[in-house]
Amino acid sequence: MITCVKKAFIDIPATKYYKYHGLIKPCNIQPDPVCFLTYDTGEPWGPPIERTFSAYYDVGWNYSDFNYTDAHDHVSGGIYGPYIGQSKEDFGGGLFLYQFYRMGVVWDTVILPWDCRILSAIIQLTITDKWSGVLFDVVVRNGMPNFPHITDHIYDYYYDNYWGDFGRNTITSPGSFEIQLTEMGCLLINKDGYTKFALISSHDIDRVTPILNDTIAINGLSSFIKLKVVYQEVI
């Protein structure tokens, strides 16, 4: 677009004359002089900037019970390594132990300008182990501002602390693994402090009973848990 500056008495109507049935008649019109100065006008955002954050803190929570629903809905869990998924262990005699693994990740994103516009964000992880052939999605859920905490906290395990689907991707063989945040997920990135998400198995969310050890292990080193943000600053 162009902002155009015109020099004229635009507030005084000009007169156009025309002939009609042999009569010359005047007609008031708004003058439309040419622009004598023009200025390019575009969105007030600078070029895209990419910034990658390493995790400030990451944690896994785990809980197990012989009753699937009790284990799933338990309000607290043990502090564990960075695993995501659920498992079923046969104890014989029709007795099965169900275990749930959920993960919390925190990045310190305060360095982002408070008025920037986030274009996209990707969570980058590394899967180190995958035990069963069952495929599920790793789903990004939100519990901010309270959950998860930025230190070990057993009540962060509780399923109802988290909600939504702000990005998901189906697990792969061990190796690098990315989850693109949705538009709403990008809005959740905290420019004033910590950005925190829970990573939960889609089968856990959908209450699909596990078959075996339907779990993946994540490299818990902070430099392997990244949040790549592409944003624009106001010019």
Added chain:
Amino acid sequence: MAKVDRITGENIERFRGKVDFYLWKGQIPVARSWPKKPSPPYTALQAEAMAAFSITCSLMRRLLPGILLAWQIGSEGKREQWTDSFKGLGMKYWKLNRGISPVAIDYAIIDYGLTFKVKWTVLQVYLDGVTPEEITEVVSDIITKADLEKTEIPIYFTLLDDTGTRLIAPYIGMEI
């Protein structure tokens, strides 16, 4: 339309439904074919034009007070009201681009002392009725006041698209 010598009651009754007699501007007796209201089915282009006109008219309600005042000031003393200009610009744009013109629903001057920028808030609505509307802020390059001080006043600014077609934005008087 054709000029006639005089209009008589006899002629009016005789040609009712076929020829319409009236005084053009209350002075000149003229005759024209009996007016007919176009009735459906319209052509696709007519239907699109009607939709464009309807949408453009509805956008007048979206103007914020600052720019509405600029529109009203701009039409003072003119035969054409600002609403006519608004609709006219919208239909001119549609004729050229077959779409709804972006509408400046607000503006602000960002003053830096010796220079300033014009910030426009632009509403883009789409004719298909499916694509969600977009509101974006666009900012002009830096305008140096010294460049304008040399110019004879009054001066105005408005918003054009990249091809130089005027978008739906008023002429806004500039005070340096």
